[in-house]
Amino acid sequence: MTNKPPPPSPWLIQPEDDPDPSASFVDYLRWMREPSSVVDNSSKKRDNDSKLQLLQIAENRANYVQHLTKLNQRTRQITQARKGYLLKVTCPWRIRVGGDRGPESILLPAFDSLGMPYIPASTLRGVARHAAWQGIKSRSRQKFQLRSDRTPDAAETAAMREADHRVMAYFGALDAQQPQDRMAKVIFLDAYPIPQPDTPSGGLALDMANSLWSWDGDTLEYNPNPNLFFSLKQPTFLIGILPRVQGEQGAKICKQVAKWLMAGLSAGIGSQVNSGYGRLVKSNQAVDQLSLPQEFLRIRFIVEGQGIHGIKRLGNPFQPYKRNRETGDWERNRQGQLKLNDYSEAEFRPIAFKSMVRYWFRAFSLGVLPVERVKTWEARLWGAIDPKNYGWVKVDAVETPEEREKDHEQVGIFRMAYSPAAPLNHHCAIAKLMENLCWLAFRLGGVGQGARRPYYERNSNPRIRGSCLILPGEDGFCLLPATLSLFQSAFQHRLHQFDQALAELTAEPIDRRSILSVTQVSADQWAEAVDADCQIWGVSGTNGKRKPYALEILHEYFHQLNGRNSDAARNLCGGSGNDGDTIPSPIWIADFERYQVVTVFGSTHDPRREYLRRLQRESQESFRLV
DSSP: OOOSOOOOOGGGSOOSSOOOTTOOHHHHHHHHTOOOSOOSHHHHHHHHHHHHHHHHHHHHHOOOHHHHHHHHHHHHHHHHHTTOEEEEEEOSSEEOOSOEEOGGGOEEOOBOTTSOBOBOHHHHHHHHHHHHHHHHHHHHHHHHHTSTTOOHHHHHHHHHHHHHHHHHHHHOOTTOSSGGGSSOSEEEOOBEEOOBTTBTTTTEEEEEEEOOEEEETTEEEEOOOEEEEEEEESOEEEEEEEESSOHHHHHHHHHHHHHHHHHHHHHOOSSOGGGTTTOOEETTSOGGGOOOTTEEEEEEEEEEESOOEEEEEESOTTSOBOBOTTTOOBOBOTTSOBOBOEEEEEOOOHHHHHHHHHHHHHHHHHTTSOHHHHHHHHHHHHOBTTTTBOOSEEEEEEEOGGGOOSTTEEEEEEEEEEOTTSOGGGHHHHHHHHHHHHHHHTTTOOSSTTTTSOOEEOSSSSOEEOEEEEOOOOSTTTOOOSSHHHHHHHHHHHHHHHHHHHHHHHTOOOOGGGOOOOSOOBTTBOOSSSSTTOEEEEEEOOOSSSSOHHHHHHHHHHHHHHTTOHHHHHHHHOEEOTTSOEEOOSEEEEEOSSOEEEEETTTTSTTHHHHHHHHHHHOSEEEEOO
């Protein structure tokens, strides 16, 4: 082991030799980004460490107050001088518009020629135009459908033509028949973030996407792959709309276009709008009181425990790795890789809820549908890159921190809505499917870090572990059944309703009595699916300890195994192996105080089968749910 300091990001190293004067800047960048000859876990980790260091330094040093202040002053002055319309909007969470790849292939948002983050005028025009076209088409279709001489297809075609014609009068079109309609009646200005004292960068902040699950043919693989990039966090933008027509008519046109623009912004712009990104609202509006466009489900919740975490941060970005305090050597993991001196930063992330509900949709569907059909409908409902699907369902969650009573709580509202891609004839089936899926998902585990374990406290560090989802409402969706037998009835009713909606949506026969086995189960192999090899139980018991009853039995058995067979212990509770691969726990436990709900994947083989035996043997009461 060496005391030589580990290298930081190659972008922060002063080269020993100056590049040749004839080399272009692009050549210089290519030299600095010379690809590794071996792509393995070690090189991937090194690249991710480098990205984190580079992005955190860039974020810490970003101070655009002077430039953004001038740019917003210019927007305000031009708009007022032309008697235009000013619109101030805020993003409750994050937004990522446009952009390109920068150093280390880091995804960046849109920057102007000065390097300032912004929303281009062309983007705003496109959003307003599309919202106008959709709104006019929808109203026109309803009007034409009332006429007896119009079939649904004819009404749709007529509505589209009318929308084209009316939108053209505001936004212009080169092929317009009327000369006055060939030029837009309004001009959009680029929109810049308004700098705040605590965000001199205009909201430019480190962000992370992590695709935990991916399909490899018919096999579902768990492979955490955190991808770091920049987005804008909770920015406020000033938007200017200028009239080309002077006087009262111009003001009227600007006001109508601003109304359409606001409708488009409230639905979300940029990337990942179905996952909570990109939604913009008026700055004076209470976000938790607003509805999503075409919203069909709203749930108030509390997350207790580890909560939802986003990115990791370095304690000191200029000294990214850990040193042993006694020896001074650089600390390394079991694979010999340098350990980052990092920590997790808590963040309320709507995308975590989408990942949770999507996970349970996949798990329940795999037991009753062929794998290919599950892949198709997962992509259709939730979106996918390959094959490209926009997704029929939008998921959002907003935090209401003023209601939080404890430091380890996150309080908010979870919402689902139809996306513009969702066919109208499937709306009812989608709503039924998602309502029952969410009821099941909220009763099977938590969300975010520690989602597979219930919340509990311990004396060692970290003190808080696990995650619990609490629904504080008193309606039929939120109210928890008082006894295990009532919970069993409610659970099976919701699962039956889910299956009915799935059958209606997919036009496939669904019969959970003829449940499938997704894979050949063994001690170290199982599928994360509610299939023939999965069991879900409701149990109750007391152990007089700080942990929930079912978790205490699991941990006791784990420690017995871990002392003599670490592989068997991993096959019970998950964990990291010597090869660096991480296995997620095959057991989920949700705690509701009076009883717990335990999901065991691959329950037909030990050590998971033995855990179920111990659980049932020591339970005061137990009911099999699936």
